[in-house]
Amino acid sequence: MLNIQRIVCNMFQENCYIVSDDTKECVIIDCGAFYEEEKKEITNYIRDNQLIPKHLLCTHAHIDHNFGNYAICKEFGLKPEVCINDKILMHKLKEQAYTFIGLTYNEEIPEVEKYLKEADTISFGTHCFSILQTPGHTPGSVLFYCKDESIAFSGDTLFRMSIGRTDFEFGSYNEIINSLKKIASSLPAETIILPGHGDKTTLKDEITYNPYFK
Template sequence: MKKIWKRVPLGPLQTNCYLYAKENGECLIFDPGEEAQKLIGIIRDKGWKPAAILLTHAHFDHIGAVDAVRETFDIPVYLHKKEADWLSNPALNGSQYFQMGPIQAKEADELITEEGMMEIGGFTFEILHTPGHSPGSISFYDRDERIVFSGDALFRGSIGRTDLPGGSHEQLLSSIKTKLMKLPSDTLCLSGHGPETILEDEMNHNPFLQ
């Protein structure tokens, strides 16, 4: 069954939330960072039926709308176990370092503990642990569609920042090169900020990977 994706930039940092839907209307919500009512309105206008919220990581600009969206649709939130405490802690999720006030959410319903294949809400992904931007950063790879939701690990022409708690430049480069760049070169990469890209283009042109 063919899937479609929609990018919805949200909040002051224009963090990309992605809606990933099947033709039958089932959908997943990646990184609902802010503007909950805008996001809820889009989902309802499309007639989509959310099954879960998937977090690539728990930085504040990716979690601001988590609780409102979770409660509206009564769906679970998935997050890597290494950031289990981040949703409720502004020091860990980074919101206390920016002039936006503390951002908090209730704990995740499901913690992802290992890499490998996982079925979530009728969708099947390969979970890749891609730390460096943050300790629990994960990427969700849909093998059938050749799409990877990379969070803030890899951007078009750039990579994620590593100056927030738990960040590591060397670890991030290792994650990109040993995990993301091992995927098929024509894989579409949907990043946490900015436009989509193709992994082959990043292999050949991203200055951080040369």
């Protein structure tokens, strides 16, 4: 069984997830920790529960989902793993901070550990995630799916009754709509969706009520 801790981070209220199982191995998804208290909350949760971090995963390469990468790298030696199609954006994180909120961001940006593709799997403990490439919000947006638990981490592709913005650099409305169709055809309706912002939902509810699925 997966244990999932959500920690809401930074001025964008971004969801960072720490996902572990009975082996104590864990992955950190979208570490957006910007403020020191957020970084401490994440590292303290990991240490207090005696977890063993194995992967630092990114659903996409926007700065609000990556503010805390250096803190994780410094504490646990992990570097981010992100889809190859967001390589350009990973090199523009500091520029994004200034463009989005006028912030001169001086913290070190760790090098990417691995550029992911859809054929890859992420293993930790007794669980694994498959990867579904879901471009639109960014070219390299992905969804991490755990079949055994019927849980998906959707980043900023799919929110509860909404979708991610497509007016940022390299965004595409047509691609994100196609990605929704791909999600609907690839995952079971009972899948629990844990998004990059806001509350969880289910794929069934989104297909039924989310206007972007129409």
